[in-house]
Amino acid sequence: MKELVKISCYIEEYSNQNGKLCARLRDKASNKKVVLMGHNTDKNHLLRFLTQAKIHQDIMPTIYDKDGKDIVAVRGYIVSDAPDEIVVNIDIEMGGYLFE
Numbered sequence: 001m002k003e004l005v006k007i008s009c010y011i012e013e014y015s016n017q018n019g020k021l022c023a024r025l026r027d028k029a030s031n032k033k034v035v036l037m038g039h040n041t042d043k044n045h046l047l048r049f050l051t052q053a054k055i056h057q058d059i060m061p062t063i064y065d066k067d068g069k070d071i072v073a074v075r076g077y078i079v080s081d082a083p084d085e086i087v088v089n090i091d092i093e094m095g096g097y098l099f100e
Helices: 043-055
Strands: 005-015 021-027 033-037 072-081 085-089 096-099
Touching: 005 033, 005 085, 021 043, 033 072, 043 096
Parallel strands: 033 085
Antiparallel strands: 005 021, 005 072, 021 033, 072 085, 072 096
């Protein structure tokens, strides 16, 4: 059985090659990009989820700060831990992501 881990993340906003505003998760401890995978991973759902942080920024004002107290908790098992990114499979009991 795979071991469930919790990674505390913040949201990083950036502009893509076309100049469009995008968002991704970064690990607060290592500052590595956190990539989600698995059957339960839906890019559109994740983007809608991350959009809620912007809408409710008054409730969680530090969600975009590496050193802030607000987090996106990612739960799953680590598939790989490279120098620049952590790949997490969320297809596990209690796996997924949520604001804390």
